[in-house]
Amino acid sequence: MSRRKAAPVExxxxxxxxxxxxxxxxxxxxxxxxxxxxxxxxxxxSEAFRMSDVVARSGVAFGSLYQYxxxxxxxxxxxxxxxxxxxxxxxxxxxxxxxxxxxxxxALCRIVDSYYExxxxxxxxxxxxxxTQADRALQKLDADDMAVLSGLLSDAVMRIAPDMxxxxxxTFSALTMTLIAAAVRHAxxxxxxxxxxxxxxFKSMLPHDLAGLT
Numbered sequence: 001m002s003r004r005k006a007a008p009v010e011x012x013x014x015x016x017x018x019x020x021x022x023x024x025x026x027x028x029x030x031x032x033x034x035x036x037x038x039x040x041x042x043x044x045x046s047e048a049f050r051m052s053d054v055v056a057r058s059g060v061a062f063g064s065l066y067q068y069x070x071x072x073x074x075x076x077x078x079x080x081x082x083x084x085x086x087x088x089x090x091x092x093x094x095x096x097x098x099x100x101x102x103x104x105x106x107a108l109c110r111i112v113d114s115y116y117e118x119x120x121x122x123x124x125x126x127x128x129x130x131x132t133q134a135d136r137a138l139q140k141l142d143a144d145d146m147a148v149l150s151g152l153l154s155d156a157v158m159r160i161a162p163d164m165x166x167x168x169x170x171t172f173s174a175l176t177m178t179l180i181a182a183a184v185r186h187a188x189x190x191x192x193x194x195x196x197x198x199x200x201x202f203k204s205m206l207p208h209d210l211a212g213l214t
Contacts, residue, residue, distance in 0.1 A: 021068070029060055029064060029068075030068055032058050032059075032060065033054060033058050033060055033065060033068065033069065033075070034075065034078065034079060035058075036054050036057040036058040037049070037054050037075045037076075037079065038079065038124050039057065040053045040054065040057060041076075041124050041127045041128070042123060042124045042127070045127050045130075046076060046127040046128065046130055046131035046134075047130075047131075047134075049072070050072070051065060051066075051069075051071070051072055051075075054075070073131075073135050073137055073138060076128055076131045076132070076135075076138060077132075077137065077138050077141055079124075079128055080128050080129075080131075080132055080138065080141055080142070081141060083118075083122065083125055083128060084141070084145040086118065087114075087115060087118060087145070087149075088145070088148055088149065088152070090111070090114040090115070090118065091111055091114075091149055091152050091153075092152060094107050094110040094111045094114060095107050095111075095152055095153065095155075095156040098156040098157075098159060098160060099159065099160070100160055101160050101161070101209050101210055102209075103160070104156075104157070104160065104207065104208075104209070104210070105206055105207065105208045105209075107156070108176065108180070108203075108206045108207070109203045109206065111180060112180055112183065112184060112199055112202065112203055112206075113199070115180065115181070115184040116184050116187055116188070116195070116199060119184060119185075119188045120188070120192075126188055129142075129185060146174075146177060146178060146181065149177045149181075150170070150173040150174045150176075150177045150178075151173070153173040153176060153177055154169050154170065154173040157169060157172065157173065157210070160210070161210050164210065172207075172210075176206070176207070179202075180206075183198070183199060183202040184199070186198065187199050
């Protein structure tokens with residue numbers, strides 16, 4: 001007699017909050033936790049801060065903290081997703097002006113500048129990014145974000161080169177967005193003047209047209 005396989009149990013996505021509060025008081029507590037965690041990370045870095053630090057600073061009891069965030073990675077992941085959403089909005093805005101092939105290079109340069117300015121405006125993003133590289137669950141969030149960004153660039157390129165082969169388009173978009181992210185993350189490790197010089201050189205290397213790809 002054959003046994004029927006049990007249905008797989010759906011596991012919550014690691015690296016994110018356990019639940020999203022709906023009541024105002026719960027939302028305020030949720031936001032206080034994230035605000036305090038951001039302050040602590042800015043002071044200590046992503047590796048040094050502890051859940052107990054968040055409890056002490058926020059005044060939120062351990063039970064309430066774990067109700068929303070099962071571990072430190074969930075706090076960092078939630079913050080990362082918020083910053084990723086801001087970054088995606090910037091990319092959408094910068095790519096919205098691409099209507100001809102000549103618009104592509106300036107748009108890519110604006111994306112580079114927007115990302116660098118965002119990192120400089122929110123220094124804690126450096127700690128969040130470092131944490132996403134060290135934790136497998138958070139690496140998945142970073143990879144998913146990169147897939148969305150690549151998709152946004154693909155959509156923009158399709159407007160100006162509708163006949164580009166699908167494989168070439170996917171490779172071009174993924175490589176371009178990955179290189180932009182890598183260049184900016186390198187730049188934020190440098191003094192501001194050297195960072196600007198590095199990014200200026202990098203932007204000159206970005207594609208000015210789609211020759212050879214269509």
